[in-house]
Amino acid sequence: MKVLLINGSPNRNGCTNRALEEVEKSLREEGIDTEIFQIGNGRVHGCNGCNACEKTGRCIHDDDPANKMLSLMKEADGIVIGTPVYYSGANGALCALLDRIFYSGGNQLAGKPAAAVVSARRSGTTAAFQRINQYFSIKKMPIVTSQYWNNVHGYTVEDVEKDLEGLQTMRTLGKNMAWLLKIISSGKSEGIIFPEGEKLIYTDFIR
Numbered sequence: 216m217k218v219l220l221i222n223g224s225p226n227r228n229g230c231t232n233r234a235l236e237e238v239e240k241s242l243r244e245e246g247i248d249t250e251i252f253q254i255g256n257g258r259v260h261g262c263n264g265c266n267a268c269e270k271t272g273r274c275i276h277d278d279d280p281a282n283k284m285l286s287l288m289k290e291a292d293g294i295v296i297g298t299p300v301y302y303s304g305a306n307g308a309l310c311a312l313l314d315r316i317f318y319s320g321g322n323q324l325a326g327k328p329a330a331a332v333v334s335a336r337r338s339g340t341t342a343a344f345q346r347i348n349q350y351f352s353i354k355k356m357p358i359v360t361s362q363y364w365n366n367v368h369g370y371t372v373e374d375v376e377k378d379l380e381g382l383q384t385m386r387t388l389g390k391n392m393a394w395l396l397k398i399i400s401s402g403k404s405e406g407i408i409f410p411e412g413e414k415l416i417y418t419d420f421i422r
């Protein structure tokens with residue numbers, strides 16, 4: 216079993232990464248494989264709303280990490296998405312990628328446990344946390360929780376090291392993710408599989 220942890224900060228070794236490392240350590244202690252994927256600091260496209268992905272299942276823009284991230288997410292058994300707080304929200308570049316990933320391939324992620332992780336110097340964590348959880352909750356992805364909302368606080372990695380409660384929250388999140396993955400895996404061996412669901416009813420207005 217493998218969990219993909221996405222670092223949605225342009226800083227490879229910053230505070231978000233430190234939080235993800237703590238989740239990763241805890242997952243590995245439970246025998247779960249992990250990979251941290253860094254979105255980087257290159258240019259990313261927003262969604263064109265062209266709907267070309269409806270036919271192909273992938274975004275027409277191939278010169279940023281969106282399609283690569285989608286294929287890694289499809290391969291993973293569980294997903295953790297980390298973001299720094301920017302003006303009381305998730306990183307815009309990360310959201311641009313996630314909009315396209317979930318629009319083009321989100322249906323293929325149904326049933327995969329997922330969690331958001333947020334790093335802030337001071338405030339805005341709950342809005343950013345909510346923003347990332349919205350992707351999961353519209354695509355039938357069970358959201359894994361911890362002992363508190365999944366935040367660390369810091370402007371530097373050294374600050375995060377001092378956020379003992381935040382780091383403990385990350386470790387608890389890793390344990391809880393591992394627990395759910397093991398339950399899903401043993402359920403599968405008993406023939407319990409994720410419900411296929413009804414044919415989607417799609418109304419674009421209410422009357």
Ligand SMILES: Cc1cc2nc3c(=O)[nH]c(=O)nc-3n(C[C@H](O)[C@H](O)[C@H](O)COP(=O)(O)O)c2cc1C
Pocket residue numbers: 224225226228229230231232298299300301302303304334335336337338339368369370371
């Ligand atoms: C453009 C920008 C906006 C920010 N906005 C906020 C904010 O609204 N609230 C906050 O607490 N920290 C804010 N910060 C600080 C970062 O969220 C914080 O330092 C975070 O831990 C950085 O994570 P990283 O090291 O993984 O990039 C902002 C930083 C940047 C660069």
